[in-house]
Amino acid sequence: MQADKDLISVGIPFFNAEKFLSKAIESVISQSYDKWELLLLDDGSNDGSLKIAKGFEQQDNRIKVFSDGKNKGLGARLNELATLSNGEYIARMDADDIMHPKRLETQLQILKDNPNIDVLGTNAYVIDENDSVFGMRYRENSGMTKVEHFIHPTIMAKKQWFLDNPYDEKAIRIEDAELWFRTKSKSNFRMISEPLLFYREFGSCYYPKYIKVIPSLIYLNNKYPLNKFWIRVLVTSSIAVPTYWFFEVILKNEALKERRNKILFKQKKHYREYI
Known part of the structure; x- marks a missing residue:
């Protein structure tokens, strides 16, 4: 199926994310760029997450919920995202994070202006469980830098790149690092230092x-x-x-x-x- 030009498919896999899922979805709805579809992929949640997702689906026809009742893991769900999406571009996001309102607009314009870029990531503010910013993952500077890895939920790339480079579903909890390692020699990875995601980190035990x-x-x-x-x-x-x-x-x-x-x-x- 031909991908819809300029349509961004935002993918949020979720598992028992009822505490923060609504805020993640609302941050997509609030984007300055509105030509998007939001794919919510349930990974076998047993809390109220699926009900929350379906509630948003009923309110906005750009939102689609997929649920098969199974727990397959993040890598499997991200591979499904690539096949289910209709957009020319795919943007990653986690179920407990929050997008900056200009994230999609900014990344799309950069990718369109620089078609040689395969995957584009951004910097991120770090937030706690109360939505308070307490830091930034990287120092902010001007311009764009070549990188070998990303803050995973900040990336955007053409759908075809994800189809050509699927996640290794056996690399549980480290599927992103394995993907960057496997593809960096043949891909152009870039990151902008502007923080366009509020990345959530909390909990006392690491x-x-x-x-x-x-x-x-x-x-x-x-x-x-x-x-x-x-x-x-x-x-x-x-x-x-x-x-x-x-x-x-x-x-x-x-x-x-x-x-x-x-x-x-x-x-x-x-x-x-x-x-």
């Missing part, structure tokens, strides 16, 4: 996330045997488990988690103050 990714890293070390990059990631992630456990459980300190962000603000402000 070390369980490293525990859950270890099996996928073992899988990727078998997929890419003796590869220095994946060996290094496996080693550093294994070291991170006891390190984060010590800081978070014993010292009750979240300093290591905060170091993920290049800029930390002295005072928290509601995200609306950055729009």
Whole structure:
């Protein structure tokens, strides 16, 4: 099927995201660019997420909900997104994040002006569970930079790129890093330093996330045997488990988690103050 030119397919896979899903959807509806479709892909939620999604579907014919009752994982849902979408472009987003109102307009114009770019990402503000901005992932500077990886929910690319480069569904919780690794040598990756997404980070314990990714890293070390990059990631992630456990459980300190962000603000402000 021929993709609809200039139509952006925004894809939000969700699993038990009832607390934040409405705000994510509302931020798409509030975009300055209005030629979009929003695909909401339920990954077997058992909370009120699906009901929320269907409620928005009834209110706006640009919103489509897909649900098969199964829990397939993010990689599988993102691959489905590429086949289900009708737009020439696909924009990623997570179910607990919030788009800046000019995100779609800005990224689309850059991609149209620079057709040699394969995947375009942006910088992001970091917000907590109360929608307060406490930092920025990268420092903001002028222009656009060549990169080898992205803040996953900020990316936009042509639908065909995603069809040609599917996610490895076995790389659970690290499917994006595997995709960038596999495609960076043949793709033009660019990122603008302007923060166009409010990326949510909260929770007191970070070390369980490293525990859950270890099996996928073992899988990727078998997929890419003796590869220095994946060996290094496996080693550093294994070291991170006891390190984060010590800081978070014993010292009750979240300093290591905060170091993920290049800029930390002295005072928290509601995200609306950055729009």
